[in-house]
Amino acid sequence: MQILYVIGQSQYDSTAIFLQEMAEKMKAMGQEVTLLDGRDAVHYESQRESVIQQKYDVIITINGMLLEEDSTLGKALLQEENTIYCTYLMDHPLIHYERLKSQYPKIFVLSPDRNHVLYTDAYLPNIWGTAYLPHAGCAGKGNKPYNERRIDVSFMGSYTDSAQVRAEFGKYPVEMQQLLNAVADLLVRENELTLEQAAERCFAQFGIRISAAEMPEVMQEFRLVDRYIRSYYREQVIRTLVEAGISVDVYGDGWDQFVCKHPENLVVHPAVPYETSLDIIGDSKISLNIMPWFKDGSHDRVYTAMLCGAVCLTDGSTYLEEQLRETENVYFYSLKGLKYLPAKVRKILQDGEKSAQIAENGRRLAIKEHTWANRAEEILDYLQQLMDMEGGEEQTVSWHTFWQEVVCPDIRLLHALRRTVRYIRRQEYLYAMREITNVIDAFGALLPVWLQWKDQINAGGEILEESAVLLTLQELLEAQEKQDYILLADLLELRLIPFVTSIQEMYAGAAVAPECIGERYRIEAASSGEYTLAALSDGAWVYLHSNGDPYEEGKTLAESWFDSEHYDYVVYGLGLGYHVAGLLEMDEAVRVKVIESDPQMLQIAEQYGCLGSWMDSGRLEIVADPDFAELRKVADRMDEIGRLVIHYPSMKLIAQEHYRMQLEQYFIEYSSAQTQLPRLNGNFVRNREYFGQEVTALRERFAAKTVYIIAAGPSLDRNMMELRKVQGDAVILATGTVLKKLLKAGITPDFVIVIDGGASTYGQTKDLTEKSIPLLYLPTVYHKILAEYPGERYLICQKGLQKSEQYAKEQGYPLYESGGSVTTTAVDISIRLGCKRVVFVGLDLAYTGQRDHAADTAYAREVKQGNLLVEDIYGNPVETAKNLDIYRRWIEKRITQEDAKQVEFIDATEGGARIQGTKSMKLSEVIL
Numbered sequence: 001m002q003i004l005y006v007i008g009q010s011q012y013d014s015t016a017i018f019l020q021e022m023a024e025k026m027k028a029m030g031q032e033v034t035l036l037d038g039r040d041a042v043h044y045e046s047q048r049e050s051v052i053q054q055k056y057d058v059i060i061t062i063n064g065m066l067l068e069e070d071s072t073l074g075k076a077l078l079q080e081e082n083t084i085y086c087t088y089l090m091d092h093p094l095i096h097y098e099r100l101k102s103q104y105p106k107i108f109v110l111s112p113d114r115n116h117v118l119y120t121d122a123y124l125p126n127i128w129g130t131a132y133l134p135h136a137g138c139a140g141k142g143n144k145p146y147n148e149r150r151i152d153v154s155f156m157g158s159y160t161d162s163a164q165v166r167a168e169f170g171k172y173p174v175e176m177q178q179l180l181n182a183v184a185d186l187l188v189r190e191n192e193l194t195l196e197q198a199a200e201r202c203f204a205q206f207g208i209r210i211s212a213a214e215m216p217e218v219m220q221e222f223r224l225v226d227r228y229i230r231s232y233y234r235e236q237v238i239r240t241l242v243e244a245g246i247s248v249d250v251y252g253d254g255w256d257q258f259v260c261k262h263p264e265n266l267v268v269h270p271a272v273p274y275e276t277s278l279d280i281i282g283d284s285k286i287s288l289n290i291m292p293w294f295k296d297g298s299h300d301r302v303y304t305a306m307l308c309g310a311v312c313l314t315d316g317s318t319y320l321e322e323q324l325r326e327t328e329n330v331y332f333y334s335l336k337g338l339k340y341l342p343a344k345v346r347k348i349l350q351d352g353e354k355s356a357q358i359a360e361n362g363r364r365l366a367i368k369e370h371t372w373a374n375r376a377e378e379i380l381d382y383l384q385q386l387m388d389m390e391g392g393e394e395q396t397v398s399w400h401t402f403w404q405e406v407v408c409p410d411i412r413l414l415h416a417l418r419r420t421v422r423y424i425r426r427q428e429y430l431y432a433m434r435e436i437t438n439v440i441d442a443f444g445a446l447l448p449v450w451l452q453w454k455d456q457i458n459a460g461g462e463i464l465e466e467s468a469v470l471l472t473l474q475e476l477l478e479a480q481e482k483q484d485y486i487l488l489a490d491l492l493e494l495r496l497i498p499f500v501t502s503i504q505e506m507y508a509g510a511a512v513a514p515e516c517i518g519e520r521y522r523i524e525a526a527s528s529g530e531y532t533l534a535a536l537s538d539g540a541w542v543y544l545h546s547n548g549d550p551y552e553e554g555k556t557l558a559e560s561w562f563d564s565e566h567y568d569y570v571v572y573g574l575g576l577g578y579h580v581a582g583l584l585e586m587d588e589a590v591r592v593k594v595i596e597s598d599p600q601m602l603q604i605a606e607q608y609g610c611l612g613s614w615m616d617s618g619r620l621e622i623v624a625d626p627d628f629a630e631l632r633k634v635a636d637r638m639d640e641i642g643r644l645v646i647h648y649p650s651m652k653l654i655a656q657e658h659y660r661m662q663l664e665q666y667f668i669e670y671s672s673a674q675t676q677l678p679r680l681n682g683n684f685v686r687n688r689e690y691f692g693q694e695v696t697a698l699r700e701r702f703a704a705k706t707v708y709i710i711a712a713g714p715s716l717d718r719n720m721m722e723l724r725k726v727q728g729d730a731v732i733l734a735t736g737t738v739l740k741k742l743l744k745a746g747i748t749p750d751f752v753i754v755i756d757g758g759a760s761t762y763g764q765t766k767d768l769t770e771k772s773i774p775l776l777y778l779p780t781v782y783h784k785i786l787a788e789y790p791g792e793r794y795l796i797c798q799k800g801l802q803k804s805e806q807y808a809k810e811q812g813y814p815l816y817e818s819g820g821s822v823t824t825t826a827v828d829i830s831i832r833l834g835c836k837r838v839v840f841v842g843l844d845l846a847y848t849g850q851r852d853h854a855a856d857t858a859y860a861r862e863v864k865q866g867n868l869l870v871e872d873i874y875g876n877p878v879e880t881a882k883n884l885d886i887y888r889r890w891i892e893k894r895i896t897q898e899d900a901k902q903v904e905f906i907d908a909t910e911g912g913a914r915i916q917g918t919k920s921m922k923l924s925e926v927i928l
Contacts, residue, residue, distance in 0.1 A: 001383065004056040004077070007037045008063075014274040014300070015062040015090065017138060018372050022060075025376035030513050052076045058383055060086045064099045078104045084386065086110065086379070088133060091292070092195060093120050097220040100124055108386065110379070113297030114319065115194050123216045131382045134319060136372045137303025140278030146285065146309060146356035151249050152349055154284040154310075155238065156277050156301060159254035162231035168224055179206060180225055187229045191335045194295050195219075195226055226293060233335055234290050237315075241288075242266045244342035248288070251277060281308040285355065286348055289314035298323075303370040306330075306362035311348055311355050323369075328616075329362040357616070364615055367606045399511035402456065405449055407507050407529045410500050411551075413442050414528055417492050417500070418552055424489040436480055436488065443473060443496070450503070460510070463502045472496060501549075504529035518600065523608055526550050531608045533576050535653050544575040544649040551610065554578025555585070557647075562586040565802050566643040569593070570634050572663060573650025574601050574622060577611035584614055591619045595631055597654060599624040628659050664882060679780075680757045684803045686783035694813050695776055695794040695829060701750075702833035706730045709826045710749065712737040713844030715911030716854035719923040723747045723841070726927055733776075733830065735822045736764035738842065741856045749773060753829075754781050755796075755822045765789055776829065778818065779804050796829065819890045820883070827891055830903075837904040838895075839926055844912025845888045846870060846880040870913045873920045880913055892916045 005023045007016045016039065027033045036051050038044060052073065059077055064087045078085045088110040089096055100109065103126060110133040111117050120130045144150075169180045182202045187193060193201075199222055203210060210218055238258070241248050242265035249267040256268055272280065281287045287305030289312060296318040305312035306329070314320065316332045324330040331348060333341045348355050381400040416439050423432035450457060450464055457464045472495050479488040508525030514534075515523045522541065526532040528549040534541045546553040557579045561569065567589045571580055574596040583592055596602060602624055605611065614620045623630050634644060646663055654660040708726060710716070712735060724747055726732055734742055736754035753776040754764060761782045765775070774792040777785070780801060786793060797808035799815040808815050817828040823843060830838050842854060870885060872878040880888075895905050895917045907915050908923040 001031050001057045001380075001387075002055065003031050003033050003058045003060060004051060004054075005033060005035045006059060006061045007035060007039065008061070009039060013039075017274055018136070018300070019060070019062060021138065021372035022376035022379065025373035026380060028515055029377070029380065031380070048073060055080065056083055057387075058084045058086055060088070060379070062088045063090055063096065078102075081105050084108050084128075084383065086383070088112075089116065092116055092226060093124065094195070094216065094219040095223050095226065097216050100127065101216070108382075110382075111297070112299070113294040113317075115196075115294075115296045119196055123212055123219070129382075129386050132297075133375055133378060133382075134298035134370075135300040135303065136298075136370050136375045137300055137305070137307045137366055138274075138278055138372065139304075139307035139367075140275075140282040142279050143282035143309040146359055147352050149283050149285045149310075151280070151284040152247055153241065153286045153288055153313075153345060154249045154251065154280055155288040155290075156251050156281070157234065157290070158252035158271065159234065159250070159258050160227070160231045161254075161257060162228055162235055165224060165228045165231050172221075176221070179203075179208075180222070182206070183222060184225050184228050184232075187225070188232065191229075191233070192295065195222060195229075195293060199225075230290075230292050233315075236335075236338060237288070237290050237333075237341070238266070240338045240341050241345060246342055246345050249280075249284075251280060278304065278308055281305055281310050284308075284310045285352075285359075286311050286313050286345065291315050291317060294319075298370075302330075303366045306359075306366035307371070309359050309363050311359045312362055313345070313348070324362075324365075327358065329358060329365050331358070361616060364606050364612060367603070368612060371607075399507070402453060402507060402511070406446075406453055406457075407504060409442070409446055409449070410504055411529045413439070413446065414497065414500055414504075414549070415551060416442065417497050418549075418555075421489050421493050421497075424485045427485075429483075429485060432485065432488075433480075436476075439492070440473070440476060440480070443476075447473075456510075457503055457506060460506055463499070463506060469499070472499070501527055517604055521600070521604060523604070528552075530578075530610065531576060533604065533608070535649075537653055542649065542652070544647075544653075545578055550576065550578045551581070554580070555582040558582030558586055561643070561645045562590070567591065568643070570595060570644045571647060572596075572631065572644065573647030574605050574609075575647060575650055576609040577605050577614075578609075579647055580620070581610050581614060584617070584619060592621070594620070594622045595625045595634065596622065596650070597625050597628060597631075597659075599626060601650075628656070631659065664886070680801060681780075681803060683757045683780045683783045684801075684807075687779055687781065687786050690786040690793065691779065691795055691807075693792070693794050694811070695796045695816075695833070696814060698751075698774075698776075698794060699833050702731060702830060702835050704729070704834065704836045706837040706839060707830045707835045708732045708839045708841055709823060709830065709843065710734040710738055710742065711823045711840070711842040711844075711909075712741070712853045712857045713842040713846075713909060713912055714848045714851040714854055715844050715909045716741075716842030718910050719841065719908070720745060720747070720854075722923045722927060725924075731835070733826055735826065736761060737822070737857050738854065739764055739768075739773075741854065743770065744856070751776055753777070753796075753822055753826050754785060755798075755818060755825050757782055759784075761785065776826075778825070779807065796825065798825070817894070819887065819894070821887045824887055824890050824894070827894055831894070831900045835903060837906065839906045839908050839923075840915070840918065841908050841923060843907065843909050843915075845884045845915070846872065846878045846913040848872075848878065848911040850879070872912060873907065873909070873914050875914075878913060885913070888913050888915055 003026060005019050007019050023033050023035055034051065036047050084106045085104050086108045090112065093100060093111065093116055106128045108129040109120055109127050110131050111120065112133060112135045114132050117130050117132050120127055166184065169177050172180065179202055183198045186198045186202060196219060199219065238248060239260050243261050245265060247265050247267060249269060251269045252271045258266060260266065281304060287310035289299060289301040289305065291299055291314065294317055298319055302312050302314050302320065311331060313331045313333060315335050326332050331344060333344060378400055416435060420432055420435040420439055423435060447469060451466060454464050472491065476491055479491060505527045507529060508527065512525035517523060520536050522534040524532050524534060526547050526549065528551060530550055532543060532545045532547050532550050534543050561583060567587065569583055569590065569592050571592055571594045574594050580592055580594055584590055602622060611620065625631055651660060651663045708730060710732060716738065723732060732749040733751045733753060734749035736752055739752050742749055751774050754761060755778040757780045759782055762784050765785050769790060771790045774794060775789050776794050776796055778796050778798050796816050797804045797813050798818045799805065805815060816825065816832065818825045819828065827838065868880060868882065868885060869877040870880050892915060894900065905918040906926055907918040907920050908926050910922060
């Protein structure tokens with residue numbers, strides 16, 4: 001659509017900001033938007049001339065501003081037969097009667113009160129279309145933490161003496177004065193009435209009959225009553241507070257004329273521009289609203305208070321009481337019970353912790369549902385309906401309504417369907433039967449809704465066929481009755497889930513275009529109807545969640561993280577929160593702290609994410625951590641805080657290489673451990689019968705010795721034969737990978753170390769008959785190795801595995817760092833057992849000569865390509881892999897620790913990556 005936004009002058013420039021925010025949203029949604037800004041004195045004339053030459057599908061204003069001030073412009077734009085003139089009224093239509101009675105071809109009136117829509121429909125037949133559009137709010141740039149806010153109660157708005165307004169009734173004839181006074185008095189007594197309801201009652205009381213055609217002309221004379229009743233209650237509310245000893249900061253014109261018994265409690269400030277007022281509200285604990293006689297609508301002060309993080313304190317309306325919850329995200333007061341208002345204010349101010357939570361709840365709700373960007377979406381939805389109807393077609397679809405009535409319930413149904421399938425597949429039939437009852441109930445409730453939207457659902461192909469759906473429902477009921485769980489799960493998985501997903505995919509394809517958020521992120525609709533998120537990384541878009549079912553993906557990831565030993569989790573990476581929700585759903589005892597380094601992600605997640613229902617649970621904390629201070633704190637206290645888990649796509653977006661690489665190292669180690677955990681635990685149980693001597697018993701064999709740690713890197717082929725010359729007090733500690741290669745060359749190591757739990761490790765010692773080589777092993781090593789090993793065996797209890805740590809505690813054994821590899825484990829043991837020198841041989845930690853292992857070892861490959869470059873021992877670049885580089889950095893860090901300072905570290909590999917902190921030497925020189 002070609003859309004023109006027309007911006008005029010307003011008292012505090014608020015309406016211009018509302019229009020600008022809506023225009024930006026419409027642009028982001030792919031509309032062609034032009035702004036004509038009457039405030040821009042420099043460029044207005046040139047803009048105006050350009051605009052007059054164009055054709056527009058829609059012209060949008062607030063209160064018709066500028067178009068009436070510049071009548072030539074208004075006539076040129078609004079007389080176009082096919083142009084929709086969309087004017088959003090900030091007040092009752094009676095105030096705007098003169099502009100609304102104009103005979104423009106297509107006037108579309110938006111009103112912030114549902115009663116105003118009814119009034120327009122009833123009394124203004126020339127209006128082409130009407131709709132309800134509640135006010136929204138704006139956020140400031142500098143919200144302060146709630147408990148640091150300087151202002152207790154603030155109110156934004158001007159003051160007019162109600163007595164002076166009422167005195168203006170005297171300019172009318174006596175009969176009209178009596179009628180105006182009667183209506184004003186009635187509204188004071190019965191303040192739940194609308195202005196037109198009060199007027200109609202007084203008409204009847206005075207015996208006055210007014211036709212529908214006459215009504216708008218007569219009602220415009222009651223503008224003074226509208227001003228009066230607003231002023232009257234504004235006075236009453238403010239006076240009630242300040243005379244009860246509560247300080248109120250007011251910002252606006254006229255307050256210096258306000259009379260009360262305790263003026264010292266009224267802190268008067270001059271009027272401020274709208275953007276400045278946002279910062280003031282962001283420094284207020286309570287932002288007070290007094291509704292402008294909208295009995296079934298909203299006002300921007302309500303949602304602006306929320307978006308600025310203040311507690312919103314407002315009188316109610318039917319609409320507001322539907323949308324908001326007392327003591328959950330707002331506080332309401334009653335105009336009939338103003339004597340209770342001071343006590344409510346004191347309670348809010350005294351209970352800072354609860355009030356801060358209510359303010360935060362309100363902020364999250366407003367971000368999600370009550371911004372001007374939200375209202376722009378609603379306007380586009382209305383406009384599309386109007387255009388469809390005007391084009392002679394049946395009204396096709398209101399996507400916003402479709403989303404509410406179909407998409408959201410379908411999302412909940414998909415979650416329930418997948419839960420039920422999981423329960424059945426795990427044979428948790430009690431839970432499955434409870435869930436299937438809910439599923440069938442939801443299915444039955446949704447069926448008439450689907451049928452109502454059948455034309456839209458089937459617009460792109462046959463998705464919904466009533467008889468097929470009813471047959472599936474019948475088969476579900478029969479399978480449930482027979483307790484045929486396999487069939488039940490198949491029906492859900494093969495019929496219902498694809499059917500519901502098809503509806504969601506239709507919606508995503510037809511109604512939800514990808515939306516860029518800033519320069520880095522893009523929101524898209526997933527097949528499930530939920531949102532997914534893409535981010536720009538190294539010039540390409542990468543996804544943080546599945547395009548299919550991000551909730552199910554998050555659930556699967558959470559299940560991989562959860563174990564019954566940990567109920568406190570720190571998650572790095574927020575995304576849209578599906579993985580976090582999945583973790584919280586694992587058990588009611590789970591608590592999660594999310595660390596996110598990009599503050600923008602928190603805003604995106606609040607608007608599009610899935611964590612809204614969890615924010616008030618007391619089990620979830622989300623921390624913005626742009627300088628990684630929180631992450632550093634967590635890393636230092638891992639033993640206390642629980643388990644740290646990484647959302648890998650979020651980690652990949654970290655711009656700071658240092659922190660990204662640190663998290664990658666942890667991720668690789670953690671992922672490897674998690675992947676192997678069932679196998680490791682199984683090996684531990686099998687190996688228990690073979691546990692005997694513990695490695696500390698070898699201290700005398702290692703103390704004050706030179707330990708040659710022999711790894712299987714490709715450079716081993718260069719100098720391995722030099723090991724034959726090792727003698728005296730030296731110790732050769734070979735990794736299992738290289739053991740048979742050494743024996744074949746006539747080199748018998750003093751010890752061999754094996755740590756891997758995989759079956760592939762078995763070949764390292766299989767068929768070994770040499771009994772003189774003691775074996776050092778982790779308790780989780782592949783069980784057949786211990787069962788068949790012919791020599792002595794020495795146990796190494798590693799940190800990080802619950803069973804190993806528990807066994808070490810029971811036996812009084814120390815715990816060793818494994819570092820993720822057999823070589824890093826050997827380094828820790830050598831240091832802890834008191835050696836004086838460590839010599840690395842075959843420890844390339846890189847793909848020297850494009851090979852990953854020495855010849856004649858179990859894992860040797862001819863060609864290997866790495867995914868990063870590091871410096872080799874000669875100062876040249878060499879390819880390596882991330883895991884090898886992590887092991888290198890682990891060694892570099894380990895050899896700088898206090899207990900390693902008396903140990904000399906020599907790298908005699910004669911190739912591979914440089915290891916900082918070691919001295920590079922030829923092996924022949926070391927042995928001499």
